[in-house]
Amino acid sequence: MFARTRSFLRSALRRSRFETDLDSEVRDHIRARVDDLISRGVPRPEAEARARQEFGNVPAIMEDCRRSKGLSWTDNVAADLRFGLRMLRKNPAFALTAIVTLALCIGANTAIFSVVDAVLFRQVPYPEPDQLAWISRLEHSPKGESEETSVDGETWLILHGQLRSLDVAVFSGSSKGVNLALPGAGARYVLQQRVSAAFFRVLGVAPMIGREIQPEEDRTGGPPVAVLSYALWKSSGTPAQGAKIVLRGEPYTVIGVMPEHFRSTPPADVWTPLQPSTKGEGSGDNYGVLARIRSGYTWKQANAELGSLATPLLERAARNPGTFQRFHLISLQRAQGDEIRTPLLLLWAAAGVVLLIGCVNVAGLLLARGGARRHEIATRLALGSARSRILRQLLTESLLIAFAGGVSGLALGYGALEALKQIAVRPLRLTQPISIDLRVLTITFAMALLTSTLFGLLPAVSLARMDIRTALAGAGRAASPRRSWSRKGLIVCEVALGMVLLVGAGLLLRTLSHLTSLNPGYDGRNVLTASLSMQDARYETAAAINRLFDASLQSIRQYPGVEAAGIALSLPYERALNDGVRVLDGPVPMERNEISNVTYVTPGYFEAMRFRLLRGRFLSDSDGAANQPVAVVNQAFARRYFRDADPIGKHLGDQREIVGVVANVQQQSGFDSTGAIAPSRGVYIPAAQFPDPFFKLVHTWFSPSWVVRASGSEAAIAEALRQSVASVDAQLPFAEFRRMDDIRSAAFSVQRMEAVLIAALGSLALLLAAVGIYGLISHSVLERTREFGIRLALGASSRSAIWIAARPGIALTALGIAAGWALSLGASKSLRAVISGIQPNDALSFAAAAAVLLIVAALASFLPSLRIARVNPGSTLRQD
Amino acid sequence: MPKPQVDILQGMLDMLILKAVSLGPLHGYGILLRIQQISNEALQIPQGSLYPALYRLEHGGWIRAEWGESENNRRSKFYELTPAGRKRLNIETADWARLSEAVGSVLSAQPEQV
Numbered sequence: 001m002f003a004r005t006r007s008f009l010r011s012a013l014r015r016s017r018f019e020t021d022l023d024s025e026v027r028d029h030i031r032a033r034v035d036d037l038i039s040r041g042v043p044r045p046e047a048e049a050r051a052r053q054e055f056g057n058v059p060a061i062m063e064d065c066r067r068s069k070g071l072s073w074t075d076n077v078a079a080d081l082r083f084g085l086r087m088l089r090k091n092p093a094f095a096l097t098a099i100v101t102l103a104l105c106i107g108a109n110t111a112i113f114s115v116v117d118a119v120l121f122r123q124v125p126y127p128e129p130d131q132l133a134w135i136s137r138l139e140h141s142p143k144g145e146s147e148e149t150s151v152d153g154e155t156w157l158i159l160h161g162q163l164r165s166l167d168v169a170v171f172s173g174s175s176k177g178v179n180l181a182l183p184g185a186g187a188r189y190v191l192q193q194r195v196s197a198a199f200f201r202v203l204g205v206a207p208m209i210g211r212e213i214q215p216e217e218d219r220t221g222g223p224p225v226a227v228l229s230y231a232l233w234k235s236s237g238t239p240a241q242g243a244k245i246v247l248r249g250e251p252y253t254v255i256g257v258m259p260e261h262f263r264s265t266p267p268a269d270v271w272t273p274l275q276p277s278t279k280g281e282g283s284g285d286n287y288g289v290l291a292r293i294r295s296g297y298t299w300k301q302a303n304a305e306l307g308s309l310a311t312p313l314l315e316r317a318a319r320n321p322g323t324f325q326r327f328h329l330i331s332l333q334r335a336q337g338d339e340i341r342t343p344l345l346l347l348w349a350a351a352g353v354v355l356l357i358g359c360v361n362v363a364g365l366l367l368a369r370g371g372a373r374r375h376e377i378a379t380r381l382a383l384g385s386a387r388s389r390i391l392r393q394l395l396t397e398s399l400l401i402a403f404a405g406g407v408s409g410l411a412l413g414y415g416a417l418e419a420l421k422q423i424a425v426r427p428l429r430l431t432q433p434i435s436i437d438l439r440v441l442t443i444t445f446a447m448a449l450l451t452s453t454l455f456g457l458l459p460a461v462s463l464a465r466m467d468i469r470t471a472l473a474g475a476g477r478a479a480s481p482r483r484s485w486s487r488k489g490l491i492v493c494e495v496a497l498g499m500v501l502l503v504g505a506g507l508l509l510r511t512l513s514h515l516t517s518l519n520p521g522y523d524g525r526n527v528l529t530a531s532l533s534m535q536d537a538r539y540e541t542a543a544a545i546n547r548l549f550d551a552s553l554q555s556i557r558q559y560p561g562v563e564a565a566g567i568a569l570s571l572p573y574e575r576a577l578n579d580g581v582r583v584l585d586g587p588v589p590m591e592r593n594e595i596s597n598v599t600y601v602t603p604g605y606f607e608a609m610r611f612r613l614l615r616g617r618f619l620s621d622s623d624g625a626a627n628q629p630v631a632v633v634n635q636a637f638a639r640r641y642f643r644d645a646d647p648i649g650k651h652l653g654d655q656r657e658i659v660g661v662v663a664n665v666q667q668q669s670g671f672d673s674t675g676a677i678a679p680s681r682g683v684y685i686p687a688a689q690f691p692d693p694f695f696k697l698v699h700t701w702f703s704p705s706w707v708v709r710a711s712g713s714e715a716a717i718a719e720a721l722r723q724s725v726a727s728v729d730a731q732l733p734f735a736e737f738r739r740m741d742d743i744r745s746a747a748f749s750v751q752r753m754e755a756v757l758i759a760a761l762g763s764l765a766l767l768l769a770a771v772g773i774y775g776l777i778s779h780s781v782l783e784r785t786r787e788f789g790i791r792l793a794l795g796a797s798s799r800s801a802i803w804i805a806a807r808p809g810i811a812l813t814a815l816g817i818a819a820g821w822a823l824s825l826g827a828s829k830s831l832r833a834v835i836s837g838i839q840p841n842d843a844l845s846f847a848a849a850a851a852v853l854l855i856v857a858a859l860a861s862f863l864p865s866l867r868i869a870r871v872n873p874g875s876t877l878r879q880d
Numbered sequence: 881m882p883k884p885q886v887d888i889l890q891g892m893l894d895m896l897i898l899k900a901v902s903l904g905p906l907h908g909y910g911i912l913l914r915i916q917q918i919s920n921e922a923l924q925i926p927q928g929s930l931y932p933a934l935y936r937l938e939h940g941g942w943i944r945a946e947w948g949e950s951e952n953n954r955r956s957k958f959y960e961l962t963p964a965g966r967k968r969l970n971i972e973t974a975d976w977a978r979l980s981e982a983v984g985s986v987l988s989a990q991p992e993q994v
Contacts, residue, residue: 004939004940004941007938007939007941021947021957025908025956025957028909028955028957029908029909029927031954033927036913055927057928060928062931064931065931065932068932068933068936068939069938
């Protein structure tokens with residue numbers, strides 16, 4: 001066996017050597033025989049002839065020798081490949097169309113799948129990821145079922161230390177930018193995440209140096225300790241254990257460093273004890289609970305144990321009759337990709353539709369080609385070629401196309417992924433590395449192989465049924481009507497699928513234009529913003545905070561070009577503080593506080609943002625700590641609690657007097673139940689009148705923003721703003737400077753990304769459908785040249801002949817549009833969550849999609865039909 | 881004067897080639913000549929089937945080939961027996977002897993012996 005393999009490999013690898021050896025050996029033999037014959041007295045010419053004759057059929061014998069060496073199958077494959085390449089070269093339009101179609105579909109799918117895979121399917125980067133879970137609460141109410149993934153301090157107490165099947169830890173769901181001061185170095189802005197004891201143990205990653213947070217450090221009043229990321233530790237140059245660092249103005253002791261590749265979600269540079277409690281932060285749903293299923297337990301058992309814990313929750317839920325809550329495990333992987341799951345899946349589905357259209361296109365091409373090659377194949381069969389050999393030949397050609405399509409698709413995919421990253425990283429908040437890896441590669445090539453071989457087999461199937469006589473008799477005339485029917489069916493499918501994508505693109509584009517055309521309620525031009533973390537031990541009193549605010553604002557207002565400047569706790573589109581507010585003397589009596597957005601602002605903020613004042617006045621410097629407490633409310637608030645009455649002069653809790661009403665500003669956008677832009681009720685309170693403890697609490701969640709309206713260079717304004725804060729306190733670095741317009745456009749980034757990408761995929765689908773229609777019509781024009789020749793000879797005008805040729809393309813498109821319309825009515829319902837301002841059955845989007853398809857189909861049908869105008873009836877009729 | 885010739889079966893050809901090269905390295909035409917010579921011209925090898933058989937035997941590892949100088953100073957490919965080939969030749973020789981004895985005794989059987 002070994003000898004044979006070696007012998008085969010030697011001959012196969014040194015193939016040319018093998019051939020010359022064989023050749024010279026045969027030559028040598030014949031020469032020796034000639035010499036022999038001559039020596040026996042045969043004259044040379046006769047001797048040569050006899051030697052050759054005795055030896056026999058030289059090529060056949062040489063082929064026998066090759067087969068003896070096991071070389072014949074490599075020869076066959078090489079021959080198939082050569083022949084396949086020749087066939088493709090002979091018909092470059094077919095080859096190019098098929099390869100480009102595959103490349104486009106595979107490129108788009110590769111790029112999108114890399115993102116989908118990284119975000120939705122890739123396991124979280126921790127040991128035994130399938131045992132990691134997130135504990136959520138499922139609330140069943142008469143309205144339906146809702147899932148809440150964060151819990152409050154009380155719930156954590158219930159979960160903590162009671163579960164046999166789960167190892168649990170709790171953390172604050174977001175990481176925050178904070179100021180870090182190192183001994184002997186300046187301040188810097190780092191991301192801090194607060195986590196409980198055992199957090200790293202549950203994730204399954206131990207610190208590289210030192211230890212993780214212990215239970216005694218994780219209770220209120222425990223020692224302030226910190227675990228650093230590898231990158232922060234390296235760049236800070238501090239010792240790994242025992243170093244003193246200052247976070248938000250408070251000293252912390254470093255107890256450990258995480259390994260280099262550890263990454264938390266959301267990413268963070270420093271982890272500090274969460275110290276969970278049931279008060280303050282813990283009184284609301286601000287914690288996430290992480291769990292690892294202990295070994296020996298199953299997912300099901302853990303869920304069952306969690307279910308048995310529901311009693312205290314049931315009691316609480318009893319206050320809202322008809323609701324019922326229970327705990328529920330969701331995989332960490334799913335929990336992390338939850339927000340962007342819908343937009344990503346939509347994209348993926350759209351890419352899938354494009355792939356489907358591509359497949360249909362390639363199938364159509366191969367069908368047409370199978371028809372054109374009927375005669376050739378029948379001839380080969382008649383000459384004694386084996387069907388299996390021809391089948392192998394057809395398959396080889398499909399594989400060649402698949403390979404070329406796959407490779408160029410991959411190249412396109414790389415480019416598309418880079419572009420996709422540019423568009424998608426921010427809107428989707430992608431933190432994980434995304435690249436085309438082995439997994440994606442495998443899928444890509446599987447796709448290429450599947451699409452082309454599957455459809456490469458179509459002509460092969462008809463080959464199996466082929467009757468040589470009729471095929472030869474047909475002599476390349478019109479293909480059977482059945483084939484042309486299946487091809488027409490494919491065109492209808494293509495158009496219908498393309499319609500679905502175009503309708504989707506139309507709906508998303510209309511949504512985007514609706515969103516951007518809405519009046520935001522402020523004027524963002526020439527407004528620069530910058531936020532900084534005030535979670536700092538030196539800023540725990542309203543007096544200290546307001547001193548900073550006043551001094552820095554006074555300084556920036558001096559700068560040339562600055563028109564107005566102010567500070568607010570949160571900007572439009574940012575998550576705002578939710579707090580209970582009660583109107584004391586409104587027309588609608590209120591017994592309890594109700595939730596509103598509450599924002600502290602300094603005088604100058606409304607002016608800088610150019611809020612529209614509807615009634616009363618903006619805030620001023622005279623609304624100080626010692627003066628009458630005042631508030632400005634927005635229109636939504638006024639409408640909700642005062643209906644048509646005038647809110648000015650009325651009072652909120654604490655006898656806070658309403659002095660002004662401003663227009664609603666856009667608050668938030670996103671794929672949630674509140675729709676793309678929710679006009680929430682808003683109350684604005686002067687920063688000077690904000691109480692101490694409230695300041696401290698809100699600054700653990702929010703970083704206030706400085707807002708400057710100024711003409712002139714942005715960089716100069718930014719620098720001036722930096723200096724005006726640094727002149728008051730050099731330890732407070734700004735996180736980043738953002739133009740208000742950018743914040744607005746970022747708020748619509750998911751919609752914009754979806755619209756752009758779905759429109760791109762829709763255009764691709766349109767292109768493919770056009771190619772399919774063009775192919776069908778130009779093919780049928782070629783096939784029917786003779787028929788058109790006769791028509792023209794009989795006096796038909798070339799205009800009517802062109803119309804007859806082009807008509808099927810347009811008719812099929814119309815049919816496809818009708819089918820696509822019905823399909824889109826169903827499919828667009830799945831877009832309900834991402835569209836706004838229009839209905840899913842928006843007539844304009846549907847009509848536009850249909851019109852675009854019709855125009856493109858008309859072009860694709862008439863262009864090849866114009867060839868008929870050049871048909872010379874005489875010469876056509878003289879053919880065959 | 882031509883002598884009566886015998887057709888050669890496929891399996892026999894391999895055996896004859898092995899035997900021919902067992903007596904010393906030979907090139908293709910030499911093998912042909914040697915078999916004819918030893919068999920007193922009784923066995924005529926069809927020239928077309930010689931080379932496929934040689935390649936088959938070489939592929940199987942029973943003979944090996946090397947390029948060398950032939951008697952009239954031409955480059956020729958010489959075949960010689962490998963140890964595996966010698967083993968196979970011995971087995972086939974013994975088998976053949978048994979077979980031909982058996983066939984011979986069948987063919988020479990007299991009516992009274994049955």
